[in-house]
Amino acid sequence: MPVASPYASRLARIPVERREADVLGATTAYWTYGPADAETTVLAVHGFRGDHHGLEPVVAHLPEARIVMPDLPSFGETPPLPGRGLDLEAFSDWLTAFADAVAPGAVVLGHSFGSIVASSAVARGLPTPRLILVNPIGAPALEGPRGLLTRLAVLYYWAGARLPSRIGTWLLRSRVVVRVMSIAMAKTRDRRLRRWIHDQHDRFFSGFSDREALREAFVTSVSHDVREFAPVISQPTLLVAADRDDITSIEDERALRGMFPDARLVELEGVGHLIHYEKPAEAAEAIRSFL
Numbered sequence: 001m002p003v004a005s006p007y008a009s010r011l012a013r014i015p016v017e018r019r020e021a022d023v024l025g026a027t028t029a030y031w032t033y034g035p036a037d038a039e040t041t042v043l044a045v046h047g048f049r050g051d052h053h054g055l056e057p058v059v060a061h062l063p064e065a066r067i068v069m070p071d072l073p074s075f076g077e078t079p080p081l082p083g084r085g086l087d088l089e090a091f092s093d094w095l096t097a098f099a100d101a102v103a104p105g106a107v108v109l110g111h112s113f114g115s116i117v118a119s120s121a122v123a124r125g126l127p128t129p130r131l132i133l134v135n136p137i138g139a140p141a142l143e144g145p146r147g148l149l150t151r152l153a154v155l156y157y158w159a160g161a162r163l164p165s166r167i168g169t170w171l172l173r174s175r176v177v178v179r180v181m182s183i184a185m186a187k188t189r190d191r192r193l194r195r196w197i198h199d200q201h202d203r204f205f206s207g208f209s210d211r212e213a214l215r216e217a218f219v220t221s222v223s224h225d226v227r228e229f230a231p232v233i234s235q236p237t238l239l240v241a242a243d244r245d246d247i248t249s250i251e252d253e254r255a256l257r258g259m260f261p262d263a264r265l266v267e268l269e270g271v272g273h274l275i276h277y278e279k280p281a282e283a284a285e286a287i288r289s290f291l
Helices: 008-012 052-060 088-102 113-123 147-162 165-172 175-185 191-204 211-223 250-257 280-290
Strands: 016-023 026-033 041-045 066-070 107-111 131-134 237-242 263-268
Touching: 008 052, 016 088, 026 052, 026 088, 041 052, 041 088, 041 113, 052 066, 052 107, 052 191, 052 280, 066 088, 088 113, 088 211, 107 113, 113 131, 113 211, 131 280, 147 165, 147 211, 165 211, 175 191, 237 250, 237 280, 250 263, 263 280
Parallel strands: 041 066, 041 107, 107 131, 131 237, 237 263
Antiparallel strands: 016 026, 026 066
16 A cells, blocks of 8 residues: 655645657656646656656645646656667757747756756756756765765666566566665655655656666766756756755755856755655745745
């Protein structure tokens, strides 16, 4: 049985509709939340291995906004892009084409790996009035507070793609590995919240299309960071960072802020790389103030 979400009652009050769009030759699944006539539309991009469910707790605390959330190519309900790998150029092209088709002129938001995709697309010309990055990857993941674990993850994804198909796929979808990852990232001491976080990862962290796509996306995620694009992004930018993030230290997030021409940084205490699960109300308030 799924674990009840602590944000379920809030989310239930927000209208939601599943839709599809033809983007770069494939059908992108996406969800729209909030009033159709909202003053602001936000295009939100989820993180690595997840899907649109991950950012729903933040959506639950922004009932006044219209939020459009697609599943990334090869994740959730969106299939791979035909004839394209999953390098950063492909993700950026996809996001730009999706925005043009579904949410032109929307504020762009990216979480974790989504912060890289969003920043890359905006730097390459995706039109948006503002950019919001939650748990931004502000330094090379291999050099982060848990760089050793990231290097082990490189081996893990390589093995998953190279072992015989059945064994490799089993390894990549292993509930034990997913649980270890979830335990490592969760910082809250609230047992009910931790249980729900682990359940979310169990349910949605293995919805990738195939093992090679997962490996390619992982390589892309650890080969880039937001610093590459910050200096050329002129739009006002909000960084919502955590003081216990294991991927990017808060010191690196502070340095990242200075690389943007126009950026503000909101630091949340006592939370790590799961701001969207553990402190969505605080993240939503920062976003509301910024908008």
